[in-house]
Amino acid sequence: MKPLASPFLWLVMAQGAMLATWFWRRGRGAAPADRRAMRVLAALWAAMTLLSLSPVARALALPLRIADSAPEAAPDVIFVLGDGLMRGASPADDRVTPVELDRARTAAMWWLERQTARIVVSGRSAASDRAPERLGELARAALLADGVPDSVITIEPYSRTTWEHVAGALRLPGISRGLRVGIVTSDWHMRRARGVFTGAFAGLQWRSAPEPRRAEGWSAFLPDALFLLDSEALVKEWIGNVVYALRRVGATS
Structure with a gap:
């Protein structure tokens, strides 16, 4: 019964109950402006509730996914695209x-x-009080824990966005457009990332990290703050895909 213990779930239910009570007891006698305001609040509540459901988050993610590329010759370089870090009280945390x-x-x-490949960890730390390479250092530690030797790992601390990854990579010694590269990112982010890397190098392969979390059974239809966060990221990803498509059109026109 863990889903029923979520404070977010009970907050959403309480808000819905308050809105329903208002419309039932006071809606008819309220001023037109008050009714319009309450309808807006009800619409916002409904949108938040829907975006908090696992099936909705999955529906937003599904069209963004693309299948992994067919196996080919091993890439010369594998790029791990950065997501971010969780700041602690100090860099060590x-x-x-x-x-x-x-x-x-x-x-x-x-x-x-x-x-055989070289691994490049791409992405600059966004936090102003952290060194640009801090994100890469943490990702490198994760790679080391999974059996990758430090000698093949390089940190690229220049790119702040997906759009900048190629330019950031080309600033590194030994990275050129004549290489065969592979990219690794989340499945919902791969479409946009592949669009940025396509044509930038001699060859391109890609592999997606696992799909986002999901709930099973009846709990999938209960609001959950984690799925609201997922939906927020996915809506931003949809917007990012549109913006990047327009930027590519502008760059080629």
């Missing part, structure tokens, strides 16, 4: 996000298949 950890594990499994 920082941790990678679960999403970043999944990406690092996927990259490690790919590397272990042939053990």
